Amino acid sequence: MRPRTGTRGETVPTVPPANHTVDAAEVAALLERGRTLSTPVLRAAVDRLAHPMDTVAAYHFGWIDALGRPADGDGGKAVRPALALLSAEAAGAPPETGVPGAVAVELVHNFSLLHDDLMDGDEQRRHRDTVWKVHGPAQAILVGDALFALANELLLELGTVEAGRATRRLTVATRKLIDGQAQDISYEHRERVTVEECLEMEGNKTGALLACSASIGAVLGGADDRTADALEAYGHHLGLAFQAVDDLLGIWGDPESTGKQTWSDLRQRKKSLPVVAALAAGGPASERLGELLAADAKSQDLESFSEEEFATRAALIEEAGGRDWTADEARRQHAVAVGALDRVEMPSRVRDRLTALADFVVVRKR
Numbered sequence: 001m002r003p004r005t006g007t008r009g010e011t012v013p014t015v016p017p018a019n020h021t022v023d024a025a026e027v028a029a030l031l032e033r034g035r036t037l038s039t040p041v042l043r044a045a046v047d048r049l050a051h052p053m054d055t056v057a058a059y060h061f062g063w064i065d066a067l068g069r070p071a072d073g074d075g076g077k078a079v080r081p082a083l084a085l086l087s088a089e090a091a092g093a094p095p096e097t098g099v100p101g102a103v104a105v106e107l108v109h110n111f112s113l114l115h116d117d118l119m120d121g122d123e124q125r126r127h128r129d130t131v132w133k134v135h136g137p138a139q140a141i142l143v144g145d146a147l148f149a150l151a152n153e154l155l156l157e158l159g160t161v162e163a164g165r166a167t168r169r170l171t172v173a174t175r176k177l178i179d180g181q182a183q184d185i186s187y188e189h190r191e192r193v194t195v196e197e198c199l200e201m202e203g204n205k206t207g208a209l210l211a212c213s214a215s216i217g218a219v220l221g222g223a224d225d226r227t228a229d230a231l232e233a234y235g236h237h238l239g240l241a242f243q244a245v246d247d248l249l250g251i252w253g254d255p256e257s258t259g260k261q262t263w264s265d266l267r268q269r270k271k272s273l274p275v276v277a278a279l280a281a282g283g284p285a286s287e288r289l290g291e292l293l294a295a296d297a298k299s300q301d302l303e304s305f306s307e308e309e310f311a312t313r314a315a316l317i318e319e320a321g322g323r324d325w326t327a328d329e330a331r332r333q334h335a336v337a338v339g340a341l342d343r344v345e346m347p348s349r350v351r352d353r354l355t356a357l358a359d360f361v362v363v364r365k366r
């Protein structure tokens with residue numbers, strides 16, 4: 001594969017790079033390892049919750065269905081636990097050292113999903129009805145809060161200096177995640193958001209927790225701050241690549257794969273990267289899009305929009321170059337993420353795995 005030229009004429013790296021392909025079996029094994037090692041601890045943590053929060057959380061994670069029957073539902077890709085275990089290995093510790101961190105970041109991630117679905121009014125996640133739809137808004141808020149508290153509880157009860165450092169990093173990441181969500185929501189009713197503002201928001205809402213996931217295992221394994229910071233840099237840029245792909249899937253994703261409603265981001269008036277890049281591009285499609293979105297921003301109800309109305313907006317975004325720009329941005333951030341790994345001395349096997357996970361993030365369809 002040759003390097004491609006981006007919408008600004010710059011060279012954009014290809015993913016996977018020319019010298020290797022995404023090792024799907026390796027990635028599947030890494031995600032499965034994260035799930036296998038973290039799920040028993042996650043389940044035991046959820047068992048600490050008072051009823052009915054234990055049941056509501058079990059539904060959210062796919063362990064039971066809406067009627068309370070045992071289920072084997074989609075519990076998410078488990079990218080963050082996989083990263084946490086690899087980061088322990090990057091610091092020379094066994095992957096098991098990263099398990100409390102893996103569970104903590106997954107708890108914070110799921111806290112954010114529960115609240116996000118409620119705030120966005122999203123009805124579908126992971127191929128089933130969202131928690132607020134099934135169990136009501138109050139339970140969605142409370143279980144989200146409880147998962148956040150559990151994350152800190154699990155780390156702090158380790159009682160080690162390393163756990164204290166890990167908790168501090170997780171708390172900062174969680175605050176940034178909340179900053180990003182507040183920025184994201186505030187942009188919904190703004191006519192214009194710059195690409196820089198959008199990238200800052202996405203670095204907060206997604207980059208911060210991926211950064212923490214990629215360093216928390218290393219911190220628990222006794223890594224120094226320089227090593228942890230370099231792994232954080234990898235995770236931050238990986239998070240930006242992850243969110244760029246999420247933004248593409250939020251408009252053009254197949255609901256069968258994503259497990260979400262069609263046009264979910266357009267329904268929500270999200271100023272996601274494809275939208276802001278298209279608005280910044282100029283030209284007839286960009287201007288027409290700007291007019292439509294300005295009217296949408298004032299409209300009370302996009303739920304009554306037809307498929308065609310959303311399709312028109314998606315087509316204008318694509319015509320103005322927002323789709324290509326965002327795909328290029330995912331590849332740019334991937335390259336910076338993988339480059340950050342050069343700042344850490346680690347076994348080449350671990351570096352290859354962190355690279356494989358980064359490749360997966362960019363090519364994923366869900």
Ligand SMILES: CC(C)=CCC/C(C)=C/CC/C(C)=C/COP(=O)(O)OP(=O)(O)O
Nearest residue numbers: 076077078112115116177178181205206246
């Ligand atoms: C405070 C607050 C409400 C913050 C919300 C922040 C938020 C929802 C950010 C989006 C992050 C993201 C890309 C989620 C999908 O992760 P994923 O594809 O890894 O999900 P999975 O676990 O289902 O695979």
